[in-house]
Amino acid sequence: MLSIEEFNAAASAYTRRVLVVCALGLLAMFAGFAIAVSLRDAIHEWYHRLFGEKIAEVLKGVTPSAPALVVLFGGLWANERAAKRDPRLNCPSCGMLLVGIRQIVVATRNCGFCGKRVLADPTDAA
Numbered sequence: 001m002l003s004i005e006e007f008n009a010a011a012s013a014y015t016r017r018v019l020v021v022c023a024l025g026l027l028a029m030f031a032g033f034a035i036a037v038s039l040r041d042a043i044h045e046w047y048h049r050l051f052g053e054k055i056a057e058v059l060k061g062v063t064p065s066a067p068a069l070v071v072l073f074g075g076l077w078a079n080e081r082a083a084k085r086d087p088r089l090n091c092p093s094c095g096m097l098l099v100g101i102r103q104i105v106v107a108t109r110n111c112g113f114c115g116k117r118v119l120a121d122p123t124d125a126a
């Protein structure tokens, strides 16, 4: 059975990946705005030629945040997918992802969804 330390290490790695994805999303947002501002007229002209004036105005407003949304949601989706494949982060009985209820799992050593034991009791060093 998995120890509390092993579960915490896997959950901490998951949390670090979420933070990295958020930081990359923020960088993509700044890059998207910088590019969209510097190429504003060229982007608007290209959209206007392809879709017409009304849709070009909408797309011009969406363009700066598009890279950030792709990085953020793509990264979070990939991280969730990796977590669902990690047996240390899922309940062996019901298969639910336990990283979202980490404190409950560590405190009780049971799955918060089905109640089955998922973590070993800590061994006494004394």
Ligand SMILES: [Zn+2]
Pocket (backbone or CB within 6 Å): 091, 092, 093, 094, 095, 096, 111, 112, 113, 114, 115, 116
């Ligand atoms: Zn369970």
